[in-house]
Amino acid sequence: MQRRQFLRAGAALTAGCAVAGPLGLLSWSPRAEAANLSVTLTARRGNVTMIDGTQATLFTFSHNGQMSFPGATLVCQEGDTLTVNLVNQLYTRVAFKVGGTAIRTTVNSRSSRAFSFNAPAAGTYLYYDDQNNGVNRIMGLHGALIVMPSGIKNRSFSGGPTFVRQYKWLLGNVDPVWGQQVQSQGDNRVTQINPDSFMPRYFTINGLAYEDTHEYNTEISGHYGEAALVRLLNAGGMVHSPHFHGNHVDIVSVNHQNFASNRKKKDVVSMFPLDVRDVIFPFNPPPDAWPPVTPNRMQHFPMHCHAEMSQTAGGGLYPHGMHAPIVMGMAPAQESDLNQTVNNLP
Numbered sequence: 001m002q003r004r005q006f007l008r009a010g011a012a013l014t015a016g017c018a019v020a021g022p023l024g025l026l027s028w029s030p031r032a033e034a035a036n037l038s039v040t041l042t043a044r045r046g047n048v049t050m051i052d053g054t055q056a057t058l059f060t061f062s063h064n065g066q067m068s069f070p071g072a073t074l075v076c077q078e079g080d081t082l083t084v085n086l087v088n089q090l091y092t093r094v095a096f097k098v099g100g101t102a103i104r105t106t107v108n109s110r111s112s113r114a115f116s117f118n119a120p121a122a123g124t125y126l127y128y129d130d131q132n133n134g135v136n137r138i139m140g141l142h143g144a145l146i147v148m149p150s151g152i153k154n155r156s157f158s159g160g161p162t163f164v165r166q167y168k169w170l171l172g173n174v175d176p177v178w179g180q181q182v183q184s185q186g187d188n189r190v191t192q193i194n195p196d197s198f199m200p201r202y203f204t205i206n207g208l209a210y211e212d213t214h215e216y217n218t219e220i221s222g223h224y225g226e227a228a229l230v231r232l233l234n235a236g237g238m239v240h241s242p243h244f245h246g247n248h249v250d251i252v253s254v255n256h257q258n259f260a261s262n263r264k265k266k267d268v269v270s271m272f273p274l275d276v277r278d279v280i281f282p283f284n285p286p287p288d289a290w291p292p293v294t295p296n297r298m299q300h301f302p303m304h305c306h307a308e309m310s311q312t313a314g315g316g317l318y319p320h321g322m323h324a325p326i327v328m329g330m331a332p333a334q335e336s337d338l339n340q341t342v343n344n345l346p
């Protein structure tokens with residue numbers, strides 16, 4: 001059974017419940033009515049393999065028993081009620097906060113709690129543990145919550161620009177020394193780690209470093225004219241500066257401020273820690289190309305972060321960092337999970 005068929009079957013059998021795909025997204029298709037959705041997120045510790053083979057000890061919000069860096073992508077629409085069943089397997093208190101909102105709860109060490117809240121306004125949100133001056137978040141306790149406008153599948157907010165595909169790029173950093181401290185001194189060590197000791201050695205998009213970013217949720221692909229919405233979130237501890245080659249992007253939303261018109265065009269998008277910005281990559285034929293680009297001519301471009309060290313792994317291995325491929329002139333071999341959910345589910 002193909003993944004798409006599986007999602008269809010799952011949606012038919014368990015409407016309103018979580019469907020665990022690779023990213024554990026909540027199933028969603030445009031609906032006239034609001035729904036109650038639920039997902040279990042388990043805060044746990046474990047090792048995640050970095051691009052150079054290093055095992056880094058992280059905390060994650062797991063939806064399927066496995067380590068999940070970042071946590072499951074939760075997709076819903078305005079008006080929905082979400083219930084997050086928080087299970088804390090860590091020997092330290094965990095918080096669950098939705099950035100830019102008052103939605104927040106905590107779960108004590110080795111405890112669990114069902115936490116319900118109304119979906120915030122349509123947009124892109126970082127959910128994360130906001131304790132210990134960012135240490136818990138950077139240790140991996142974070143994920144994306146995507147709220148679609150009610151009944152709309154091709155705009156990120158009512159009146160916003162249309163897109164054909166949408167992607168999520170969740171930026172993260174890993175400092176393996178913090179993980180070593182937790183492993184040797186226990187989970188509650190995070191309450192003692194000085195955030196200024198942060199020395200990131202791995203720089204990821206959706207938990208992946210280049211060349212692993214040749215992956216259907218991270219590599220952006222489309223025919224000319226098929227605009228893509230890219231939802232950028234910075235869960236890391238440093239400023240990132242994603243630079244898009246091929247096209248400039250339209251800035252659609254900055255930290256939940258939506259721009260329905262007069263959008264700025266940028267080639268570099270500043271991403272401070274906790275920033276959330278949505279951009280449209282228009283998939284226009286590159287205007288400076290000569291000879292002019294023909295309709296199906298495939299072209300490859302990068303997005304790379306201009307924070308120099310983020311292009312490396314393990315203290316210098318170039319270019320195994322925050323770098324994602326962009327393929328113009330061709331549809332992706334497999335649609336991203338967001339598009340499978342938004343466009344293809346019944």
Ligand SMILES: [Cu+2]
Pocket residue numbers: 243304306
């Ligand atoms: Cu550049």
